[in-house]
Amino acid sequence: MISKKMQALVSNNSVIRMMFEEGRNMAKKYGEENVYDFSLGNPNVPAPDKVREKAVELLNNEDPLELHGYMSNAGYPEVRKKIAENLNLRFDTSFNENNIMMTVGAAAGLNCALKAIIDPGDEVLTFAPYFVEYKNYVANYDGVLNTVPTDHETFQPDLNALSEAVGNKTKALIINSPNNPSGVIYSGKTIKGIAEILEMKQKEYGHSIFIISDEPYRELVYSDTPVPYVTKYYDNTMVCYSFSKTLSLPGERIGYLVIPDEAEDHEDLFAAVTIANRVMGCVNAPSLFQKVVAECLDAKADTGFYKKNRDTIYEALTSYGFKCVKPEGPFYLFIRTPVDDREFAEEAKKEHILVVPGTSFAQGGFVRLSYCVAYETIVNSLPGFKRLAEHYGLS
Secondary structure, eight states, X not given: OOOHHHHHHHHTOOHHHHHHHHHHHHHHHHOGGGOEEXXXXXXXXXXXXXXXXXXXXXXXXXXHHHHTSOOOTTOOHHHHHHHHHHHXXXXXXXXXXXXXXXXXXXXXXXXXXXXXXXXXXXXEEEESSOOTTHHHHHHTTTOEEEEEOBOTTTOOBOHHHHHHHOOTTEEEEEEESSOTTTOOOOOHHHHHHHHHHHHHHHHHHTSOOEEEEEOTTTTOOSSSOOOOOGGXXXXXXXXXXXXXXXXXXXXXXXXXXXXXXXXXTHHHHHHXXXXXXXXXXXXXXXXXXXXXXXXXXXXXXXXXXXXXXXXXXXHHHHHHXXXXXXXXXXXEEEEEOSSOHHHHHHHHHTTTEEOEEGGGGTOTTEEEXXXXXXXXXXXXXXXXXXXXXXXXXXX
């Protein structure tokens, strides 16, 4: 018999993944070209050529025992040094290899950070809407995830609500900017406000409260809007980064965790996340792709493809009467629904359109569309969206 904790997780399996599987079944039934699956944030552009070139070069020239062997649980020192230097150049920081731990994607980084700081019953806060797995990650360590609202017109965090929500059991705040599912970038003013509140609350309660900044979409921005680097605003920050979206490498599971020297008890904290990396079973990040990404730090996938998709579907849907914030980054639209979001998602299936109810992101009344799909998928789906708008009297 499986554990009670896993029984709950199995019964509440990710709606996104379930819809992805449903989309595959519908494609078999109706033809792939007749199903418009906007459920999963799976990049639809190839990795930059440099990624393949560097992988081949390493495989041809490196000692295979070195290339595929164990290393420090924190990752290759030379890789961590290159990442630190790149961050310093881009954000005017002062990191070194002892501030960087290589991780099995941002998800493993988040889990390492949470495992390092949470005791049973501790509270973690995050802003709604939020990535569905945060609740499960916090529950892994017997913590409690509570949500703080955002302004539904802008999806910027409600700072007054944050101030009221932080309590004596609060150990961390997870932020995700650029945001999944809203596509919004938290402004410098917002980050500064968050930092000021947490500084005050740390003094009030006499213990550290960390910001865990989840940043897999940092490079997927379609304008000159800056994405604030949170360690420059707040000392007790850990940054989780992934190359999954930036380099279109989701299956390679490669990222890193940043812990600045300014974080309280930095050496102990870095030791804790490094040991967490091992005892969680990751041991270390994938060896080959540590070395690949170290040579591709200035490369990124074609964001122009996503921008074209965004502009096409946003302009069409808003012209039909749907309402949503125009995303500044990632590849998601978060659309307000005229009825219950789950009811809308079921109605959309009749048009062979798959969208994810906002309740999966702790924000009812919206659905998420992931537009990292073929451009033809977007164009061919538009008549169905128009019929949905007419069905609900939006046009």
